[in-house]
Amino acid sequence: MELFSRTWAALRAAVDALPGAEFAKPSGxxxxxxxxxxxxxxxxxQDVLITLVTPASTAVTHDAVSYWAVGSALPSGDDPLDALVVRLAAAYEDPALLKxxxxxxGSAAGRAAGLADPGMRVSTQDMVLTAGDYLxxxxxxxxxxxxxxxxxxxxxxxxxxxxxxxSRLMLEKIAGTAFPESFSDExxxxxxxxxxxxxxxxxxALGDLAVRLPFVLG
Incomplete structure (x- = not known):
């Protein structure tokens, strides 16, 4: 829970500090x-806010690792939601509005996460998780x-x-194997x-693991 708050606050602060011209640069x-x-x-x-106010009464079906669906095809840009995001972003015109x-x-989602009971069961995408695992x-x-x-x-x-x-530990659990120690976390x-x-x-260094890459998370 605490790490959710730290990573989310750091990401929002990094966005807030960006000069407007940087919004037109490529992302990763x-x-x-x-x-x-x-x-x-x-x-x-918005998804975080929605999920934290969507309690579930059924048994937990997923945890923080099994929450992730794993594919091997990198995004092509053809996905309708991906295309919608591009159109929505362009509609803001002024980066200050997007910020x-x-x-x-984002601050509301952070506050909601801070108030959530880690053991509370929540529902999202036909899954039931504890709020702690979801975050x-x-x-x-x-x-x-x-x-x-x-x-x-x-x-x-x-x-x-x-x-x-x-995140490295989580990705290694998703992959079912450790990555070489020579690799930094990033x-x-x-x-x-x-x-x-x-x-x-x-x-x-990756050896046989190289042929299994990439792990595309969704």
Whole structure:
């Protein structure tokens, strides 16, 4: 719960500090500019708010790891929701408006998470999780998108180190194996999810795991 708050606050602060011109730069998400990524974060914040006020009375079906669906095909931009995000982001025109909306909805999501009972069962996408597991899953979401935000904006502050460290452990559980110790936490997240191709030495270090990449999370 605490790490959810830290990673989310850091991501929102990094967005808030961005000069307007940086919103037109590419992000680490294939086919998305920084403004598209920030618009997606607004939708993420809405999802958090919706889920935390959608209690479930049935048994838990998923945890922070099994919450994630894993594919192997990188985004093509053809997905209707991905395309909608691009259109919504363009409609803001002024990056200041997008910053304001993320600050408004994002801070509300942060407050809701802070007030949530970790053991409360919530429902989302036909899954039932505890609120604690649901918010833990989002640590990986926030961390990956923080790396996406700074991918082509090196002046922006990166995620707090605890975010990549926890996210690496989660990704290793999703993959069912550990990544080489020679990989930094951020390198694991970028290479494993297909955000960058492994270098030759990294491919060699990955061994048989290299042929299983990428792990595309959804």
């Amino acid at each position: 998400c294939r086919g998305w500019l920084v403004r598209d990524l920030v618009c997606h974060l607004v939708i993420d914040a 304001f909306h993320l600050g408004d909805v 833990s899953a989002y640590v990986l979401e926030w961390t990956l998108h923080h790396l996406d935000l700074v991918a082509h904006v090196p002046s922006a502050a990166g995620p707090p180190s605890a975010g990549p460290a926890r 390198d694991v997240l970028l290479v494993a999810t297909g955000r960058r191709a492994p270098a030759e030495a990294e491919t060699a």
